[in-house]
Amino acid sequence: MITVHHLNNSRSQRVLWLLEELKLDYEVIRYERDAKTMLAPPELRKIHPLGKSPVITEGDVTVAESGAIVEYLVDRHGDGRLKPAQRTAEQLRYTYWLHYAEGSAMPPLLMSLLFSRIPKQPMPFFIRPIAKGISDKVLSNYIEPQLKQHLEYLESELQDRDWFAGKAFSAADIQMSFPIEALATRGGLDRKQPRLSDWLDRIHARPAYQRALERGGPYELLK
CATH class of the missing domain: 1.20.1050.10 (Glutathione S-transferase Yfyf (Class Pi); Chain A, domain 2)
Known part of the structure; x- marks a missing residue:
């Protein structure tokens, strides 16, 4: 199962969108920004040392950074969807x-x-x-x-x-x-x-x- 460690009002929203486009099953663990600093909570550091979102986990795999997550999901689960043909x-x-x-x-x-x-x-x-x-x-x-x-x-x-x-x-x-x-x-x-x-x-x-x-x-x- 893919888990999205989702921070409100963040880049992780587009990860949810990608998962919906690919029609993949996933779960969401929510984190809320500090109301004063707007920073992510320290709990996210348990998932990734930088404590930022988006981060996804799948089994023993953890992937951070939006672009890396997009490439991982499309290459691993896309079956040719949402990506142009190679060498074009x-x-x-x-x-x-x-x-x-x-x-x-x-x-x-x-x-x-x-x-x-x-x-x-x-x-x-x-x-x-x-x-x-x-x-x-x-x-x-x-x-x-x-x-x-x-x-x-x-x-x-x-x-x-x-x-x-x-x-x-x-x-x-x-x-x-x-x-x-x-x-x-x-x-x-x-x-x-x-x-x-x-x-x-x-x-x-x-x-x-x-x-x-x-x-x-x-x-x-x-x-």
């Missing part, structure tokens, strides 16, 4: 997007989240304007231009295709869901990017996506 242009795109999601897209989104929270942290009142000025400058001069560049790039990549790897929906789209939903929440994605917006509508309408939400619980991404 679509397979190369598939591999690229699996890595792009966390390697390129998420760092500026996480920086945006962190720097936007700096002025809200406890500090002496006379320090707050300085902290806010530094935070605003980093956001406007560095992070927001990066997010804009990624939005333009992603929109262009969907001009001639409905899905990231090609004509067919794949696990690459599942992997890409977290950064794109984060862009929609706090990264500037709206109907000015019609192809990306349509892509979000399509994934949200998938029955497996809806079933994963039912299993995973409320999902307020990066709020």
Whole structure:
């Protein structure tokens, strides 16, 4: 049996979605973020030393990191589903997007989240304007231009295709869901990017996506 160690409002939601798309049996063990720090609870360290989610276990196998989990599940249980054929242009795109999601897209989104929270942290009142000025400058001069560049790039990549790897929906789209939903929440994605917006509508309408939400619980991404 596959067990998903599921942290609320986290990347593990897309693991549940992948399992639903593959129609695999699995169980969910839930963990809740600390209400003040938003960090994962220490109990997760019993499963993996870094104490982060997602993590899955299957028998004596433990797999962490979203991309590694996606590859493990698709290769072990997919029977050719949700992955393009080997040595094709679509397979190369598939591999690229699996890595792009966390390697390129998420760092500026996480920086945006962190720097936007700096002025809200406890500090002496006379320090707050300085902290806010530094935070605003980093956001406007560095992070927001990066997010804009990624939005333009992603929109262009969907001009001639409905899905990231090609004509067919794949696990690459599942992997890409977290950064794109984060862009929609706090990264500037709206109907000015019609192809990306349509892509979000399509994934949200998938029955497996809806079933994963039912299993995973409320999902307020990066709020």
